[in-house]
Amino acid sequence: MGLRMIVTVKQVPDTHNVTGEAMKEDGTVNRAALPAIFNPEDLNALEAALALKESVGGTVTCISMGPPQATAVLKECLYRGADDVMLVSDRRFAGADTLATSYALACAIRTVGNYDLIFCGRQAIDGDTAQVGPQIAEKLEINQLTGVAKVRHADDESITVERTVEDGIEVVRSRYPVLVTVTGSANEPRTASAKLVMTYKNIGKQACEGAYEEAWLEPGVCSAVSHIREWNVESIGADPAACGLSGSPTKVKKIQSVVLTAGESQQVPNTDAGIAGLMRELVEENIVG
Amino acid sequence: METPSRNVMVFIEARHGEIADVSRELLSAARRLATELDGEVEAVALGHGLGAALTELGCHGCRRVYYIDDSRLAHFSSVPYARETARLIRKYDPQIVLFGATTMGRDVAPRVASELRCGLTADCTALEIGDHAIKDVTFSRTLMQIRPAFGGNIIATIVSPESRPSMATVREGVMQLDAPDDFLPPATVMTEPCVLEDDAFLTEVLEVVRQEKAVNLPAAQIIVAAGMGAGDPDSLSLVRELAKTLGGQVGCSRPVVDAGVLPKEHQVGQTGITVRPNLYIACGISGQIQHRAGMAEAKRIIAVNRDPQAPIFSIAHYGIVGDVREVLGRMIKAYKTKA
Numbered sequence: 001m002g003l004r005m006i007v008t009v010k011q012v013p014d015t016h017n018v019t020g021e022a023m024k025e026d027g028t029v030n031r032a033a034l035p036a037i038f039n040p041e042d043l044n045a046l047e048a049a050l051a052l053k054e055s056v057g058g059t060v061t062c063i064s065m066g067p068p069q070a071t072a073v074l075k076e077c078l079y080r081g082a083d084d085v086m087l088v089s090d091r092r093f094a095g096a097d098t099l100a101t102s103y104a105l106a107c108a109i110r111t112v113g114n115y116d117l118i119f120c121g122r123q124a125i126d127g128d129t130a131q132v133g134p135q136i137a138e139k140l141e142i143n144q145l146t147g148v149a150k151v152r153h154a155d156d157e158s159i160t161v162e163r164t165v166e167d168g169i170e171v172v173r174s175r176y177p178v179l180v181t182v183t184g185s186a187n188e189p190r191t192a193s194a195k196l197v198m199t200y201k202n203i204g205k206q207a208c209e210g211a212y213e214e215a216w217l218e219p220g221v222c223s224a225v226s227h228i229r230e231w232n233v234e235s236i237g238a239d240p241a242a243c244g245l246s247g248s249p250t251k252v253k254k255i256q257s258v259v260l261t262a263g264e265s266q267q268v269p270n271t272d273a274g275i276a277g278l279m280r281e282l283v284e285e286n287i288v289g
Numbered sequence: 290m291e292t293p294s295r296n297v298m299v300f301i302e303a304r305h306g307e308i309a310d311v312s313r314e315l316l317s318a319a320r321r322l323a324t325e326l327d328g329e330v331e332a333v334a335l336g337h338g339l340g341a342a343l344t345e346l347g348c349h350g351c352r353r354v355y356y357i358d359d360s361r362l363a364h365f366s367s368v369p370y371a372r373e374t375a376r377l378i379r380k381y382d383p384q385i386v387l388f389g390a391t392t393m394g395r396d397v398a399p400r401v402a403s404e405l406r407c408g409l410t411a412d413c414t415a416l417e418i419g420d421h422a423i424k425d426v427t428f429s430r431t432l433m434q435i436r437p438a439f440g441g442n443i444i445a446t447i448v449s450p451e452s453r454p455s456m457a458t459v460r461e462g463v464m465q466l467d468a469p470d471d472f473l474p475p476a477t478v479m480t481e482p483c484v485l486e487d488d489a490f491l492t493e494v495l496e497v498v499r500q501e502k503a504v505n506l507p508a509a510q511i512i513v514a515a516g517m518g519a520g521d522p523d524s525l526s527l528v529r530e531l532a533k534t535l536g537g538q539v540g541c542s543r544p545v546v547d548a549g550v551l552p553k554e555h556q557v558g559q560t561g562i563t564v565r566p567n568l569y570i571a572c573g574i575s576g577q578i579q580h581r582a583g584m585a586e587a588k589r590i591i592a593v594n595r596d597p598q599a600p601i602f603s604i605a606h607y608g609i610v611g612d613v614r615e616v617l618g619r620m621i622k623a624y625k626t627k628a
């Protein structure tokens with residue numbers, strides 16, 4: 001029968017490579033100018049599932065919540081070997097914090113049905129919160145193993161993993177169902193298979209790619225894309241009040257660009273005398289012994 | 290109607306029977322918040338055989354510890370820790386709950402927030418009390434959670450006044466640890482049994498490998514840090530020598546780790562370690578925001594960089610424009626020959 005696995009994936013702006021063009025004059029980031037990428041640790045989550053599909057057998061279903069452009073990451077999942085992909089997309093999901101996001105994803109996972117393992121990336125680079133995985137697990141009332149640095153073993157009943165913790169490593173096991181969040185060191189994600197790209201070539205023509213811009217268009221824009229199922233609030237049986245902004249307890253009060261705090265700075269000449277003077281000052285002030 | 294409590298609760302984390310430093314730092318932060326709220330500092334702890342260590346938390350201003358003692362809780366397990374923590378939060382109804390942004394805190398806090406349907410803000414770098422208005426309703430003295438967002442490119446202030454409690458995680462080293470005050474009374478430890486059945490313990494611990502860290506940057510009083518301008522072997526050996534001469538430790542920027550020159554435990558910054566030593570010597574570090582996020586609170590900062598425009602100079606107390614090898618050589622010589 002094999003393992004029934006679900007992977008959650010997210011399309012994110014590439015915050016790790018914010019270049020000059022993406023910075024506005026006032027120091028804030030122009031999200032629309034950032035390239036959209038597959039959240040790095042979600043690729044590790046996908047790889048963990050695909051590796052188990054090969055070694056133990058089973059199926060891999062990928063779910064993404066996001067605007068229609070997020071079909072780009074789902075296509076990537078198909079190219080790497082996912083069996084089934086779905087986009088959870090609806091204007092009413094916009095503005096969701098981690099609680100509302102995990103609620104929608106948990107509803108979608110329930111709609112998919114039976115599962116043994118859920119893999120998530122530990123965190124997404126646009127928020128770095130690492131909250132969505134554990135919150136999905138809580139909503140589904142299942143166990144969780146977070147920050148997994150290595151999958152050691154899995155069989156029909158349980159999975160054994162290594163977690164890196166502050167003072168070492170722990171090796172833990174859980175029976176199914178369980179949600180596992182993986183870190184970037186868990187594995188080396190495979191690249192797209194040329195054969196699968198050919199298989200799905202008709203979906204490569206869609207224009208739902210490009211820069212990251214969180215535009216929650218009317219549904220249907222990408223639904224012409226075959227192989228990608230599109231779900232809205234109703235199809236996953238979600239309560240609209242618990243979705244998006246209205247389902248989010250946290251609110252952003254203020255956004256500031258990062259400013260340098262110009263303290264009093266003393267210029268020390270790069271000479272023997274200048275540096276000897278500095279070292280003497282540090283000794284006198286008991287900063288160094 | 291009874292007015293809800295204005296207390297601030299800290300999740301106490303114990304590793305192998307010892308209270309984590311971050312928990313003490315959070316108690317210091319909680320004390321500052323509680324003063325502004327006219328509330329008290331309390332704590333929740335789970336584990337086995339922690340009693341005496343918890344009583345001592347009084348010196349950090351903690352009044353009461355709600356403690357669940359059970360041998361099954363001696364090792365961390367997500368579901369039991371989250372469910373029991375959520376149960377105690379419901380019972381004692383604090384206004385704010387703080388968790389360390391550790392592997393344990395980041396595992397348990399989101400689960401608790403999901404169960405309580407309350408807001409949670411990860412990796413806060415500052416916590417303040419202030420008012421917030423939503424339409425016509427003003428929430429007075431609510432928690433302002435300040436954190437870098439969007440890869441550290443912006444700073445966001447997050448509030449969650451409509452749900453209770455407001456929860457936040459904070460990384461180790463971010464909050465100032467106040468000196469323990471021995472005149473404060475010991476904390477009252479209120480022990481409760483664990484109400485969970487065995488079937489809630491879903492994670493089986495097979496092996497725990499303790500690895501002593503070669504470096505302990507948060508504890509270092511002096512840090513000499515290497516950036517890409519000091520990543521070559523010659524400069525790096527000077528960085529090491531200076532650190533040794535001064536009795537300090539070696540830190541570095543992220544690209545130095547990415548290049549495989551130093552292991553990750555040395556990385557200072559937003560995705561590394563946050564430090565607040567007495568002295569931080571930044572060698573060949575440009576001073577991008579993500580690096581500064583981890584060291585800007587150092588008491589004295591010396592920047593060594595050959596580019597006079599490098600952003601690191603704007604937060605340095607002492608700036609030396611020059612080549613790393615030349616400057617570090619001079620520093621070592623000057624210190625060794627000091628009168």
Ligand SMILES: Cc1cc2nc3c(=O)[nH]c(=O)nc-3n(C[C@H](O)[C@H](O)[C@H](O)COP(=O)(O)OP(=O)(O)OC[C@H]3O[C@@H](n4cnc5c(N)ncnc54)[C@H](O)[C@@H]3O)c2cc1C
Nearest residue numbers: 516517518542543558559560561573574575579580595613
């Ligand atoms: C999401 C995110 C998280 C990040 N997290 C971190 C983090 O935790 N920590 C971190 O450090 N970075 C982090 N970064 C990376 C950060 O943005 C910078 O790229 C990094 O800090 C730069 O490192 P650097 O100063 O060593 O290198 P560079 O920027 O390359 O600077 C090298 C400096 O050395 C000087 N120099 C060169 N040669 C010499 C010489 N011979 N003598 C003197 N000076 C010399 C140059 O003038 C230059 O200023 C993060 C980035 C992102 C996007």
